[in-house]
Amino acid sequence: MGKSIVSKAAFRNSPQVLLNQRLSLFDARRKTSNEVTSSDQSDFFRIREEIFALQRQPSPDEAWFFLQCLLGCLPSRSLFRGFRRRLGTLGTDEVMSWLFGALSRTPAFAPSTARYVVSNTVYLTNGAREVRGDEDLTGFTWARWHDEWPILLSSDESDVCLLVSAPSLLVVADLNLSVAQCEAVFAVADLVRSELWLDADALSESQFLMWPQTSSDAFERFMQWRTIYGATGVFSRGSTDFQRLRAIRKLYAPQGPQPLKEMRTTPELQLANPS
Amino acid sequence: MKPSVLLDVSAGAVAFGTGIQRVVRDMVGAWPRAEVELVVWDEGLDTYRPPSAVEFFRLGVVDQPSSELHTQRSAPSQQHSWFLVPDFVHQFSRSEAIKATVEAQDLNLSYFVHDCVPVTTPETTIKEMTPAFSEYVLDLARADLVFTNSISTAEELKATWEVAELDGKVLPSVISVGLPNELPKPQAGLRDFDKEDLKVLWVGSSEPRKNLGGVLFACERLWSQGLIFKLVLVGNRSWSDQDEQNYLNSLVRRGRDIERHFEVSDSELVDFYRTSDVLVFPSLHEGFGLPIIEALSHGLPVITSEFGSMGQLACHGGCITVDPNDDQAFELALKNVLTDSSLRKSLISQASTTSHLTSHEFVNRIREGLQLKT
Numbered sequence: 001m002g003k004s005i006v007s008k009a010a011f012r013n014s015p016q017v018l019l020n021q022r023l024s025l026f027d028a029r030r031k032t033s034n035e036v037t038s039s040d041q042s043d044f045f046r047i048r049e050e051i052f053a054l055q056r057q058p059s060p061d062e063a064w065f066f067l068q069c070l071l072g073c074l075p076s077r078s079l080f081r082g083f084r085r086r087l088g089t090l091g092t093d094e095v096m097s098w099l100f101g102a103l104s105r106t107p108a109f110a111p112s113t114a115r116y117v118v119s120n121t122v123y124l125t126n127g128a129r130e131v132r133g134d135e136d137l138t139g140f141t142w143a144r145w146h147d148e149w150p151i152l153l154s155s156d157e158s159d160v161c162l163l164v165s166a167p168s169l170l171v172v173a174d175l176n177l178s179v180a181q182c183e184a185v186f187a188v189a190d191l192v193r194s195e196l197w198l199d200a201d202a203l204s205e206s207q208f209l210m211w212p213q214t215s216s217d218a219f220e221r222f223m224q225w226r227t228i229y230g231a232t233g234v235f236s237r238g239s240t241d242f243q244r245l246r247a248i249r250k251l252y253a254p255q256g257p258q259p260l261k262e263m264r265t266t267p268e269l270q271l272a273n274p275s
Numbered sequence: 276m277k278p279s280v281l282l283d284v285s286a287g288a289v290a291f292g293t294g295i296q297r298v299v300r301d302m303v304g305a306w307p308r309a310e311v312e313l314v315v316w317d318e319g320l321d322t323y324r325p326p327s328a329v330e331f332f333r334l335g336v337v338d339q340p341s342s343e344l345h346t347q348r349s350a351p352s353q354q355h356s357w358f359l360v361p362d363f364v365h366q367f368s369r370s371e372a373i374k375a376t377v378e379a380q381d382l383n384l385s386y387f388v389h390d391c392v393p394v395t396t397p398e399t400t401i402k403e404m405t406p407a408f409s410e411y412v413l414d415l416a417r418a419d420l421v422f423t424n425s426i427s428t429a430e431e432l433k434a435t436w437e438v439a440e441l442d443g444k445v446l447p448s449v450i451s452v453g454l455p456n457e458l459p460k461p462q463a464g465l466r467d468f469d470k471e472d473l474k475v476l477w478v479g480s481s482e483p484r485k486n487l488g489g490v491l492f493a494c495e496r497l498w499s500q501g502l503i504f505k506l507v508l509v510g511n512r513s514w515s516d517q518d519e520q521n522y523l524n525s526l527v528r529r530g531r532d533i534e535r536h537f538e539v540s541d542s543e544l545v546d547f548y549r550t551s552d553v554l555v556f557p558s559l560h561e562g563f564g565l566p567i568i569e570a571l572s573h574g575l576p577v578i579t580s581e582f583g584s585m586g587q588l589a590c591h592g593g594c595i596t597v598d599p600n601d602d603q604a605f606e607l608a609l610k611n612v613l614t615d616s617s618l619r620k621s622l623i624s625q626a627s628t629t630s631h632l633t634s635h636e637f638v639n640r641i642r643e644g645l646q647l648k649t
Binding site: 244 | 391393394395396397398402405406407408409410413426427428430431434435437438439440560581582583584
């Protein structure tokens with residue numbers, strides 16, 4: 001493992017940055033970071049209906065408009081669900097190729113960028129922070145071991161990048177997720193059937209596992225716990241209180257508990273036993 | 276002193292009716308009158324009083340709202356041993372008033388819990404309700420006894436307390452008592468499993484948890500494959516259902532055979548159960564799932580979710596269970612029921628042998644828990 005992988009210099013020149021530049025071209029059309037106008041929503045539904053009524057492929061512009069809506073429109077779970085329904089019984093690969101094929105015909109997506117985006121691992125970080133060293137490298141290391149370039153995402157770009165990248169492994173680096181991130185995480189995991197792993201090294205320092213002491217954060221906390229339910233496993237270097245995580249999982253036992261894989265992740269152990 | 280109960284019927288004395296209102300009204304109807312005193316909180320939520328004439332009517336105690344019943348405030352007519360709250364207390368002032376009342380009168384406190392949806396499926400709830408539910412969960416932990424409508428709800432509640440790290444505290448016992456089905460009983464004899472004009476019934480409010488979008492999607496796919504059937508939607512609109520409503524409108528415009536009914540009475544609901552061929556109830560989460568037992572009691576097959584309280588109800592027969600998040604699985608299950616008359620016959624036969632609680636049995640389970648009845 002080498003830190004040079006995530007050095008600032010490398011990151012600055014990565015295709016991810018190029019992608020972000022492409023994305024920024026469309027910022028002007030995004031009315032706010034979290035919502036689209038009712039006019040946009042109407043357009044979204046109209047185009048969506050037309051596409052599925054005619055059983056045709058979307059044009060590049062339409063495909064991009066879809067992504068914009070998914071990016072900027074907050075009811076991501078219901079939107080993803082509806083989106084998938086409109087795609088009928090297409091499998092995941094077909095869904096992604098459908099979107100990707102359309103996107104590859106857009107000027108905004110250069111082929112090199114597009115190729116890069118089809119990575120097998122997405123590492124979702126919270127906010128726009130950069131990788132800071134060992135404490136943030138667990139998932140990154142995992143991905144590197146698989147000889148993949150993971151995609152590092154900040155919250156702003158997460159929805160769109162996750163959608164176009166069809167990851168088979170989704171690592172959430174920080175459990176203090178916003179509600180929008182929670183929705184994006186399990187909507188995407190649901191959509192592409194990726195494995196969702198939580199990197200829980202910061203767990204004991206966070207408020208994440210405490211019962212909400214003030215009313216204002218109850219909804220966010222419950223959404224975070226809901227995200228744990230959808231996870232395949234948790235990474236930790238040993239500082240995590242797995243017992244408390246298991247307690248949270250019990251909440252969902254009536255819904256069918258998924259066994260939460262636990263992996264202690266000293267780099268040596270992880271590299272020796274990645275599965 | 277003979278043990279008795281102050282029953283807080285505030286939730287049942289309102290003009291609308293959901294599952295919670297039905298439970299409260301079942302309790303009121305079946306509880307021995309000499310053992311229980313009904314109370315509602317006044318508008319300021321600072322004191323309780325007997326129900327008004329209109330409220331007694333809404334609770335089903337009297338047939339006419341004009342019946343002569345006391346409406347003035349008065350102190351409880353006797354000493355009680357329990358204060359029972361059968362609904363989700365989402366008002367802070369009511370919660371505080373309940374606690375003060377219990378302490379001042381040295382009563383035991385009990386709650387009936389309907390679900391833990393705001394914790395377990397927050398994405399389907401009204402965001403503003405979750406803080407109140409967070410407080411409510413802690414209130415429940417301070418009660419003397421808690422009843423739930425299902426084993427599933429009991430499991431979720433106990434797990435919630437564990438997460439809240441109340442382990443060191445003395446927590447109340449949690450007793451799952453189920454729910455009654457008091458809709459009028461069907462006529463004897465099995466329903467016709469071999470008819471051609473098939474009806475698919477969906478019952479519920481259109482809140483996100485009920486998965487109406489999934490139902491519409493599956494039906495549309497089957498219609499587009501050439502299957503002929505009518506979809507009957509029964510229940511009111513609810514929060515965050517605009518997407519489903521848009522989709523529904525587009526299907527209606529496309530000429531799909533859909534009926535929608537709002538504000539139906541119990542007798543109308545019975546008619547829907549009686550004349551339909553399958554109930555679809557693929558809810559994303561439930562505390563109980565009342566339409567399932569209502570349908571089964573009328574010999575109506577059910578397609579429902581495979582987990583939680585729905586899965587627990589379905590295991591007694593008459594049901595096909597699916598993952599409600601798996602649109603293809605649900606579509607296939609519905610297709611099988613609609614196209615395979617022998618499957619329908621088998622499900623009808625199973626449904627007809629299921630048994631369900633009466634209101635008296637339901638109330639007696641609670642009374643036994645409160646040690647009012649041995």
